[in-house]
Amino acid sequence: MxxxxxxxxxxxxxxxxxxxxxxxxxxxxxxxxxxxxxxxxxxxxxxxxxxxxxxxxxxxxxxxxxxxxxxxTELSSEERNELIDMRIAIETYSLWQAATRIKDTDIEELYHIIDMQEKAYLSGDFGDLVEKDALFHYYLLEIVGNTQFIKMYSQARERQFTVRAGKWLKNKPDVLQHFIEEHRTILNAIVQKDISSAVQYLTEHLEKGKL
CATH class of the missing domain: 1.10.10.10 (Winged helix-like DNA-binding domain superfamily/Winged helix DNA-binding domain)
Incomplete structure (x- = not known):
């Protein structure tokens, strides 16, 4: 024992x-x-x-x-872009699947996550902001519940955030605020049941991480 x-x-x-x-x-x-x-x-x-x-x-x-x-270690531009392409494929497919499963409680939780992002941004808590940003994407995947997608997403996103990426984001508070606004835009489209627009906004949002 x-x-x-x-x-x-x-x-x-x-x-x-x-x-x-x-x-x-x-x-x-x-x-x-x-x-x-x-x-x-x-x-x-x-x-x-x-x-x-x-x-x-x-x-x-x-x-x-x-x-x-x-x-x-740092990622090469090619590696980073490949990870983002994988995230786009996983997350947009899951968003289409989530359209018929999302509940009012899910919507409330996603808005709450965005509020927590805003709070972290205003308090200057970079670590918490990064964590809540990941939580927004993770929660959308959890609605569908594909464990392999969730695992692949977690690995890809963690690999994206290297020292260089962390320093760059810290020095770009306007970019961080824009990310929060984009999450809100994606969620508003979901609420309006305009999933094609939500998928487009999500794709554009993720594409901005490419080098």
Missing amino acids: EKLFQQKTKELLKDQAYRKIKEKMIKGEEEFTSENNLVLELNMSRTPIREALNRLQHEGFLKILPNRGIVF
């Missing part, structure tokens, strides 16, 4: 380290770091941090350079 508890604790710490390091990268705080810095910043032991770093390196989020530190 004690052995099982220790194993679960180990996995929990590893997952926490993974999430915290990825969040640090997405926020665009820095392009370089080290294992020692992460131990101090995250106030965690070296083992879960090292395991999380190995996982992130395997997934392509960073490179561990022996005796030199850790570099958060």
Whole structure:
């Protein structure tokens, strides 16, 4: 029993380290770091941090350079554009499917998410704003409930948000506000049952992420 508890604790710490390091990268705080810095910043032991770093390196989020530190990797323009094309295919198809399933409670929740985005924007909380932006898209996919689409979306979106993307967005508050307005435009079209326009607005919204 004690052995099982220790194993679960180990996995929990590893997952926490993974999430915290990825969040640090997405926020665009820095392009370089080290294992020692992460131990101090995250106030965690070296083992879960090292395991999380190995996982992130395997997934392509960073490179561990022996005796030199850790570099958060960037996407090429081609990779970024391919991810956005995949998101457009998944999200627009799901939006057509959601048209016959969306409920009043879903509409209310989506407006609430937009309100939370606005609040995060006004308070200057960039991390929360990015999180709520993702939640809007995620919720639309959840209405249909295709677990593979949700998984692919989550992986693609996380991969889009590299250090460079985080820094660029932080310095473009007008762009961030425009994204919120575009979410509202998409949702208003859904409410009016004009799904073809909603799909068009969603496509245009996602296309703006291309380089």
